[in-house]
Amino acid sequence: MSQLSISPEPSPEPKASPLVSVSGLAKSFGDHTVLRSIDFDVAPGSVTVLIGPSGSGKTTVLRSLNALDVADAGRVRIGDVEVDFSDGPVTKKQIATLRAQSGMVFQAHHLFPHLTVLENVTSGPVLAQRRSRAEADAEGRELLRVVGLGDRADAYPYQLSGGQQQRVGIARALAVRPKLMLFDEPTSALDPELVGEVLTVMKDLAAQGWTMVVVTHEIRFAQQVADQVLFMDGGVVVERGTPEQVLTRPGTERARQFLHRIL
Ligand code: ADP
Numbered sequence: 001m002s003q004l005s006i007s008p009e010p011s012p013e014p015k016a017s018p019l020v021s022v023s024g025l026a027k028s029f030g031d032h033t034v035l036r037s038i039d040f041d042v043a044p045g046s047v048t049v050l051i052g053p054s055g056s057g058k059t060t061v062l063r064s065l066n067a068l069d070v071a072d073a074g075r076v077r078i079g080d081v082e083v084d085f086s087d088g089p090v091t092k093k094q095i096a097t098l099r100a101q102s103g104m105v106f107q108a109h110h111l112f113p114h115l116t117v118l119e120n121v122t123s124g125p126v127l128a129q130r131r132s133r134a135e136a137d138a139e140g141r142e143l144l145r146v147v148g149l150g151d152r153a154d155a156y157p158y159q160l161s162g163g164q165q166q167r168v169g170i171a172r173a174l175a176v177r178p179k180l181m182l183f184d185e186p187t188s189a190l191d192p193e194l195v196g197e198v199l200t201v202m203k204d205l206a207a208q209g210w211t212m213v214v215v216t217h218e219i220r221f222a223q224q225v226a227d228q229v230l231f232m233d234g235g236v237v238v239e240r241g242t243p244e245q246v247l248t249r250p251g252t253e254r255a256r257q258f259l260h261r262i263l
Helices: 058-065 092-099 117-128 133-146 162-174 192-207 219-225 243-248 253-262
Strands: 020-029 032-042 047-051 073-078 081-084 102-105 180-184 211-215 228-233 236-241
Touching: 020 058, 032 058, 032 228, 032 236, 047 058, 047 219, 058 073, 058 180, 058 211, 081 092, 102 162, 117 133, 117 162, 133 162, 162 180, 162 192, 192 211, 192 219, 219 243, 228 243, 228 253, 236 243, 236 253
Parallel strands: 047 211, 047 228, 102 180, 180 211
Antiparallel strands: 020 032, 020 073, 073 081, 228 236
């Protein structure tokens, strides 16, 4: 994989302040409380993996970081952008500013079917960020090389495999030059033989120093790549630690049972 020119910020000092801080994050849908009070930090250049049973609130955490869901209470800080959801209603501008800090890769790719692969990658930079078409095209082609699809720029999404489509989704998320990359079960909708190519791209991004928060059931990926693992259940973070601590020697019965079920 070629090195990305829009590389993330240089690797942090060990004591660098967190790139992401989440505190007291709470969210309900109607009378269903989905997040109770979530706190965690993400160091720059690190990979955080969220695991836990279906319905435990993992996706809602990611969507709150990206302001696709608007939290009811708590604070989210990404870099120098901070939104306090406890301060009353947040403005559209605050939501847009927070959203612009991260790029998100979804379970299914959500590519525009009528646009080419390159146009899918450049639509964010050109339309939302008003960057020049020439610059966006050059960077988009480079991003496609980074995800191993340099020769498919002019193809349409239907001409690609599911794994290739997800890799376009990754290139598209990178194209807006985010500080943080969010991955919501990016391999769970793929046929098993296509999972590896997506995980390989994610490992390469981690190795290049991208700060990533990943929801996944791919425990081997978490063991190999995560700096911290958060185990969620019932809208709270039940355990946090290194992969060794949480995945190999979980401290709670809930985490032990979950891991037993999926391993
Ligand atoms: P996970 O990612 O751990 O599977 P989610 O964050 O997707 O969990 O969902 C947590 C809970 O919130 C689930 O019970 C889900 O049904 C509910 N939920 C998520 N989004 C919405 C929504 N837009 N409206 C109502 N309920 C929702």
